[in-house]
Amino acid sequence: MEQIILLALVRLKSKAYGMTVLREIEQRTGRSISIGAIYATLERLETKGYVSSFTGDPTPARGGRAKRFFRLEPSGEEALRVSHDAIRKMMHGLKPQWGIT
Amino acid sequence: MGDNVTPDSPPRLANWLLRCFLPAMDREEIMGDLAEEFSLRTQSSDSCWSWYWGQTLRSIPPIAWKAARQGCWIRTFSVGLGVYIAAGLLESAADAALSGVVNPESSLRPVVSLIIGLATMVAGGYVAARLRPGAETVMSVIVFCAVTALLAAQVGDAPLWYGLAFLIAGPLSSLAGGALFLWNKR
Numbered sequence: 561m562e563q564i565i566l567l568a569l570v571r572l573k574s575k576a577y578g579m580t581v582l583r584e585i586e587q588r589t590g591r592s593i594s595i596g597a598i599y600a601t602l603e604r605l606e607t608k609g610y611v612s613s614f615t616g617d618p619t620p621a622r623g624g625r626a627k628r629f630f631r632l633e634p635s636g637e638e639a640l641r642v643s644h645d646a647i648r649k650m651m652h653g654l655k656p657q658w659g660i661t
Numbered sequence: 662m663g664d665n666v667t668p669d670s671p672p673r674l675a676n677w678l679l680r681c682f683l684p685a686m687d688r689e690e691i692m693g694d695l696a697e698e699f700s701l702r703t704q705s706s707d708s709c710w711s712w713y714w715g716q717t718l719r720s721i722p723p724i725a726w727k728a729a730r731q732g733c734w735i736r737t738f739s740v741g742l743g744v745y746i747a748a749g750l751l752e753s754a755a756d757a758a759l760s761g762v763v764n765p766e767s768s769l770r771p772v773v774s775l776i777i778g779l780a781t782m783v784a785g786g787y788v789a790a791r792l793r794p795g796a797e798t799v800m801s802v803i804v805f806c807a808v809t810a811l812l813a814a815q816v817g818d819a820p821l822w823y824g825l826a827f828l829i830a831g832p833l834s835s836l837a838g839g840a841l842f843l844w845n846k847r
Contacts, residue, residue: 577694578690594716595695596691596720597719599691600723600726621697621700622696625696626689
């Protein structure tokens, strides 16, 4: 889940907040996910120093509530690279069995 | 804030649950995100209410678990328990003072005692919500558990109807006190 959310932040760039992250993941993976699970994971990533957050302006569509934007930090990018590399190495040699092209 | 009743408003009960169970640090952004998506969905589909309810019920457990791990719920529980004990002491003091005014054998006594008990629960819920959001919900659960335990153990000489009335109205009074605080705040 952490990896998927970090990848969503990479894709969304400056437009990343709870609901855009949820939409991005649902549209790309087809997985139904709760906004609570998104925030719980984002805050865990923030505690680890992988992401940072800041509050935007309140909008009428949100009932006057502000958005909380999330940004990927260099340590998060590095963690994502390490994790992707580990998966790539573990997948090595499994291509025929898993049908990976 | 954000709870104007229009046909396109999110379900009030769901919002109330979110207010009760989400810690203050997450509440505004999560409710804002849900309100934003709800208003988009009202324009394109008629399943927005079920979507909102689904998101509400599925969002509370991970956030509540995270809050519990961070110790937020320990503080909320402590406030709920502390206010419950204080309300109980106040009720006992008022009950003792009542003994000098109303004859303990009188049939009026349990009725007056129930009114005092429920009034202290409303006041307790109000204070709990003021001290910490969500503490009035914790307090109502404590009231329910305490009255259930007292009924099961058959402690005291109060009539059964008194215990049953307090079992239902006690937790509701505490929640009503919390709602009163939120209403006042708005």
